[in-house]
Amino acid sequence: MSVYRDITYNSLWKQNPILGQVLGLCPTLAITTSFINSFSLGLATTFVMAMSNFAVSALRSFIPFEIRIPVFILIIAALVTVVDLAMNAWLHDIYLVLGIFIPLIVTNCIVLARVEAYAAKNPVLASTWDGAMMGIGLTLVLAVLGIVRELFGQGTLLSGIEMIIPGTEAIRLLPEDYPGFLVAVLPPGAFFVLGLLIAGRNWLDARANEKARQHLLQAQAHA
Amino acid sequence: MSEDRVPDPLAPIEVPPPAEASVVRISSRTATILLLFTLTFTALMAATYFATKPAIEASARAEKMKLIGEVLPKSGYDNDLLADGVSLPPMPALGLDDVSTVYRARKDGTPVAMVVEAAAPDGYSGRIGLLLAIGADGRLLAMRVTDHRETPGLGDYIDPKKDKNKTSPWIGQFDRKGFEDINPEQWKVKKDGGMFDAHVGATISARAVTNASGRALAWAGERREKLFALPAAAKFEE
Numbered sequence: 001m002s003v004y005r006d007i008t009y010n011s012l013w014k015q016n017p018i019l020g021q022v023l024g025l026c027p028t029l030a031i032t033t034s035f036i037n038s039f040s041l042g043l044a045t046t047f048v049m050a051m052s053n054f055a056v057s058a059l060r061s062f063i064p065f066e067i068r069i070p071v072f073i074l075i076i077a078a079l080v081t082v083v084d085l086a087m088n089a090w091l092h093d094i095y096l097v098l099g100i101f102i103p104l105i106v107t108n109c110i111v112l113a114r115v116e117a118y119a120a121k122n123p124v125l126a127s128t129w130d131g132a133m134m135g136i137g138l139t140l141v142l143a144v145l146g147i148v149r150e151l152f153g154q155g156t157l158l159s160g161i162e163m164i165i166p167g168t169e170a171i172r173l174l175p176e177d178y179p180g181f182l183v184a185v186l187p188p189g190a191f192f193v194l195g196l197l198i199a200g201r202n203w204l205d206a207r208a209n210e211k212a213r214q215h216l217l218q219a220q221a222h223a
Numbered sequence: 224m225s226e227d228r229v230p231d232p233l234a235p236i237e238v239p240p241p242a243e244a245s246v247v248r249i250s251s252r253t254a255t256i257l258l259l260f261t262l263t264f265t266a267l268m269a270a271t272y273f274a275t276k277p278a279i280e281a282s283a284r285a286e287k288m289k290l291i292g293e294v295l296p297k298s299g300y301d302n303d304l305l306a307d308g309v310s311l312p313p314m315p316a317l318g319l320d321d322v323s324t325v326y327r328a329r330k331d332g333t334p335v336a337m338v339v340e341a342a343a344p345d346g347y348s349g350r351i352g353l354l355l356a357i358g359a360d361g362r363l364l365a366m367r368v369t370d371h372r373e374t375p376g377l378g379d380y381i382d383p384k385k386d387k388n389k390t391s392p393w394i395g396q397f398d399r400k401g402f403e404d405i406n407p408e409q410w411k412v413k414k415d416g417g418m419f420d421a422h423v424g425a426t427i428s429a430r431a432v433t434n435a436s437g438r439a440l441a442w443a444g445e446r447r448e449k450l451f452a453l454p455a456a457a458k459f460e461e
Contacts, residue, residue: 033375063260065238067253071260078264082271089278092286154376162384185376 004129011133017110018141018194019201024110028142029190031101033153036160038146039139040094041101046135048083048105052076053119053131060120072115073106080106097160110138141197148193153184291326291338294356294365300328300335309453312460316442318342318350318435325443325450325459334359334451339443340369343435347427348372351381353435359451361444362401366394366436371428378428393429396420397436402444410437 017023027045032038055075056063063071084102087095095102105111114134119127150156155174162168183189284305291304308324317323318341326338336358343351352369368382379385383392396419402410411417412430421429443450446459453459 062256064253064256067257070257074260074264078268081268085268085271085275085279089275089282092282096286180376182374182377185374 003126007126007130008133011130011137012140013137013201016141016201017113017134017138019198021110021113022198023113024108024138025194027101027104027108028145028194029187032142032145032149032190033185034150034156034159035143035146036097036158037101038142040098041105042135042139042142044083044087044098044102045105045108045111046132046139048076048079049111049114049131049135049138050128051079051083051131052111052115053127054124055079056115056119057122057124057127063120068116068120069112072112072120076111076115077106110134144197145190145193149184149189152181153189154178154180290354290367290369291356293367294354295328295336295338300330302327302329304328304338307455309450309455309457309459312458314442317439318344327451328356336364337443337447337450339439341435341439343431345427345434346371346373346431347378347425348374351428351431351435353432353439355436355439355443357440357443357447358399358401359447360401361440361447362399362403363397363436363440364399366397366432368394368432373428374425378425380422380425381428381432393420393422394432402440407437407441410434410440 011017013020015021018025018028027041031041052072052075056072059075080103083105087098087102114131118130122130147157150159151173155178156170156172158168159170161170181189183192287305295304304326307327307329309327311317311319311323311325313320313322317339323340325340328335328337336356339355339357341353341355343353349372351371351373353366354369355366356364358364371379371382373379373381375385380387380393383389383394386392386394405418409416409418410433412419412421412426412433414421414426415430417433419429419433421433450459
């Protein structure tokens with residue numbers, strides 16, 4: 001079972017799609033203006049990643065090495081189209097919120113990256129798990145970006161929730177007369193917050209490494 | 224954490240070089256495989272398309288009626304609105320470069336209002352789609368923004384769903400206004416010397432909507448008798 005634990009640790013922290021691999025920045029920067037947008041797109045991407053890793057892993061023995069990239073893209077694009085149509089038909093309210101972002105999942109390079117780096121060489125179950133976990137790692141970072149940008153940009157949390165659950169309302173965390181902070185809403189704000197998140201992750205990693213080194217030194221001193 | 228479980232994506236993969244004579248054979252084999260994959264996944268998409276088509280059409284229709292309901296309450300008319308349409312060719316005066324439909328609302332056969340699509344080409348981030356209900360007397364009954372890409376939290380107050388002022392949203396000031404009350408010269412935002420308010424620092428979105436609604440109202444007002452008189456499903460021509 002440690003394969004699955006390794007995948008989970010890798011996806012959520014060590015090789016987190018955004019903080020570790022810094023992949024798929026276009027949708028990351030474009031849509032994380034609010035928590036609801038970020039979180040819903042993260043979930044849709046997670047679903048596509050799990051499905052595409054599953055499909056590629058299951059079909060990997062039939063895919064010739066030379067044309068693997070066109071085939072991968074074909075599989076991902078077909079799955080995204082299926083998700084797009086299915087959401088339009090059966091989850092229409094959420095579809096209206098996400099609208100143009102669903103087709104853009106095809107262009108998110110983290111999807112192709114996981115298919116190429118993992119699913120093309122590993123068994124079906126581990127690959128599906130890798131896709132789902134990488135997607136969740138992505139969703140978590142998107143959610144944090146969305147929360148921070150929404151809070152500083154508009155002073156609210158969960159704006160847009162009324163489009164998913166009618167009758168509910170956004171929570172206003174900052175006073176009603178908060179003028180809003182435009183930079184947080186525009187793409188540069190996403191770069192600032194993302195930069196801070198990556199720096200924070202690197203700092204935590206560096207601190208953990210330093211602690212491990214100290215332990216090692218101490219152990220050597222005792223010995 | 225053992226590294227050998229996570230394959231290195233950059234590791235070279237051994238591909239034996241093809242012999243000269245087998246190039247054609249290998250190419251046709253690869254092409255066939257690619258074709259098979261394309262056919263399979265196209266079939267998957269086609270199947271999903273046909274499976275979801277009725278649900279998507281039904282929700283598009285419901286969506287349209289919901290949107291129309293925002294500018295024209297259902298209680299105001301008694302005909303089947305979506306069946307009583309006149310199709311318009313691409314109409315630059317309305318800002319539309321594609322065909323559209325004008326729906327007529329009638330009560331006991333008398334024209335009450337028409338629902339007209341329009342667009343402002345000059346929003347802060349491109350096109351702003353509008354839906355207007357214009358009364359039989361030529362007044363603008365109500366207007367809604369149907370699609371836009373204005374800056375969230377800044378210019379998007381033109382859409383009452385995003386307007387922070389929920390009790391009297393910005394777009395409400397156009398309700399029941401006509402050229403009898405407001406001179407066409409005055410159908411502008413205050414910054415341009417007109418009658419309509421706009422948020423300070425975010426005038427471009429408001430100006431685009433105001434000017435486009437003025438143009439649409441002028442266009443539809445002049446042609447309203449003809450638009451109401453045409454039979455259902457007819458084509459309107461200037």
